[in-house]
Amino acid sequence: MKIYKKIIIKFIIFYFFIVIFFAVLYTYFSNDFYYSFSNKEIIFDKNYSYIENYLENSIKSNFRNYYNSNYLVFFNNCSEDFLFDVNDLKIKETRINNKYLESDIFIVLKNSRNNLEYNAVITLKILEELSIKHEDNIYKQCKISTKSSNKILDGLDIEKIFRVKCLDKVLDVGIIIDEKINEKFNQYIINNDGNPSLNKNSFFYYIKFNFPRMFYLSMVTITTLGFGDIVPLTNTTRMLIGLESTIGVIILGWFANKSLKG
DSSP states (O other), X not given: OHHHHHHHHHHHHHHHHHHHHHHHHHHHTGGGEEETTGGGOHHHXXXXXXXXXXXXXXXXXXXXXXXXXXXXXXXXXXXXXXXXXXXXXXXXXXXXXXXXXXXXXXXXXXXXXXXXXXXXXXXXXXOGGGEEEETTEEEEEEXXXXXXXXXXXXXXXXXXXXXXXXXXXXXXXXXXXXXXXXXXXXXXXXXXXXXXXXXXXXXXXXXXXOHXXXXXXXXXXXXXXXXXXXXXXXXXXXXXXXXXHHHHHHHHHHHHHHHHHO
């Protein structure tokens, strides 16, 4: 019984030594991994949901204020009509364009008459020169493009859906965003710009050189679970992952063999 306990203690000590050793190596090479579920991190998920909901409500509010209606009817060259109800507008997804510090907001436009859906994209830029500031409001201009091959969109002036009044002027493209959401939105883009040297609060700084995260990777690797949420990209990290998983199998086999003999 004492021999069996010694074997278990040695197994646990050696097992966790290997886990920690590889976790340190992974931390050093953390730039060589891809984090496939990075956009699901809880630390940024609340900001993401808040911004999405706020932008969606802002667009709807701007639309109602400008058109004094919830509806617009468009006609294309084929005399097919497109009935747009602003209540059918949904923000499908937001993505960060790291290169230009932009955020692409994918919006679903639903044709209320035939229940078909079409996609539009609003690209918001963080650059201050694209913002018109007045009192407590910031009127952030947007570039709008459509992403659909359906012919029904050919006759639509998609920009009209998002046109808003700005004092005595009209922004042909844009949505009114107040200063609070502007700060949150800009911070959201900065935190996800992928350049940790510029911002140590960025998400990419948070996930890289993070020992607890790499300790988790080491644990799921040595046990050969391999969830795939962190993926090696270089030959070096792939070799390390393969080596640790092989060592894990050998250690478990050694422990099983010793246990049976004991």
